[in-house]
Amino acid sequence: MAITREHVLQALSTVPVDAGGTDLVASGRLSDVVVDDAGRVMFSITIDPSEAANMERVRQAAVTAVQGLPAVKGVFASLTADRPAGSGAPASSPGGPQRPRSAAQPKNQRIPGVKHVIAVASGKGGVGKSTTACNLALGLKTLGLKVGLLDADIYGPSMPKLMGIHGKPRLLENRILEPMEAYGIKVMSIGFLVEEEAAMIWRGPMVMSAITQMLREVAWGDLDVLVVDMPPGTGDAQLTMAQATPLAGAVIVSTPQDLALIDARRGVSMFKRVEIPILGIVENMATFVCPHCGQSSHIFGHGGARDEASRLGVPFLGEIPLNMTIRELSDAGRPVVVAEPEGPHAGIYKSMAQQVWTALSGGAAARPAPRIVIE
Ligand code: ADP
Secondary structure: OOOOHHHHHHHHOOOEOOOOOOEOOOOOOEEEEEEOOOOEEEEEEEEOHHHHHHHHHHHHHHHHHHHOOOOOOEEEEEEEEOOOOOOOOOOOOOOOOOOOOOOOOOOOOOOOOEEEEEEEEOOOOOOOHHHHHHHHHHHHHHOOOOEEEEEOOOOOOOHHHHOOOOOOOOEOHHHOEOOEEEOOEEEEEHHHOOOHHHHHOOOHHHHHHHHHHHHHOEOOOOEEEEEEEOOOOOOHHHHHHHHHOOEEEEEEEEOOOHHHHHHHHHHHHHHHHOOOOEEEEEEEEEEEEOOOOOOEEOOOOOOHHHHHHHHHOOOEEEEEEEOHHHHHHHHOOOOHHHHOOOOHHHHHHHHHHHHHHHHHHOOOOOOOOOOOOOO
16 A cells, blocks of 8 residues: 555654644644655654754654654654744755755745746657746746746756756845846746756755745745746655645647657646646747748647546647757857747747746736645
8 A cells, every 4th residue: 555645744753843732733743745666755853953852762763653654665754943033044055965944834825926836847858848948938028927937857957957047046135036037037047056966866854845945035026927837747846835835727738749749648637647737838849940942840740638538627828849959049148039029939838838837827827836645
């Protein structure tokens, strides 16, 4: 039988935190409980730094209680120092071990000032998810909206390059980071903070901590839409992200190949499983227009994503051709929507942005994310 969050909470409710017999769950100190599909359990316990020694005993008792459950493959439990409003928290680098974060904050709460958070996701890497996220964000900006772009692809952050941003974000008061800015949108990426290789080896709680930090410890200000470029795939990091974020919806990017469509289907079902609406499917690298003769070829087949969208009952947002200019401009840090704003490719991204905004403003407002259900 698979382990569920409820099993874990039940076990944790047998762990007393004080002499009065208050249990860990009732104490309100438990900030995250995540169970991934490999049977690993992660949670953190909020403490005051002065009670660290005593609470370490509680942490160990909690680990023992959860480890005793059948099918638990590992337990990652941390103590996190609560941070009273307006005070600083202990400093540590995001690349360092188990970074403390503002644990008292429920993870699925709305981000103050941010109206809608949307995810751009794909079932696998290399399908053009980041290129789509960045041009979609810029397309939303052309509608007159205030837009942020969060590169949560911690295993391969590409926004610094795609948006042509160099340097590091400034640290403001209370360890809040100021987002970088390019082409009128606010951008945050783990790529600004750590070397790519460092992010690649992150696992479990560190991934969760980094993502939560980029969502909540960044001065996003007032935004109509925050576009989140998700890590590719449908594993732990994506589920964590879906759980940690008040997502209003998700855009799935796929290429026309069958294989990619299978992955896209997995992406759709992952979001459906956590009850996040699918804003639509985008078919990227749909056709190839020969730059010499102008003839269109459907190198990977054609229409698959549109058919798949209709089969799955989700909107089809459009198709973007495989085009050398898109790649060259991306590599040069000048996304096609700003480099060739009147061109045909910008037109496709803007139309997608319009459809997404219509769906968002039509009532699919940001809401607390549901809990993960492990089947
Ligand atoms: P992912 O985020 O899915 O890994 P990227 O957005 O990084 O994918 O794209 C992978 C590569 O494909 C990049 O070099 C990018 O410039 C290129 N690319 C993406 N979309 C297109 C397109 N429509 N036409 C040409 N090249 C593209």
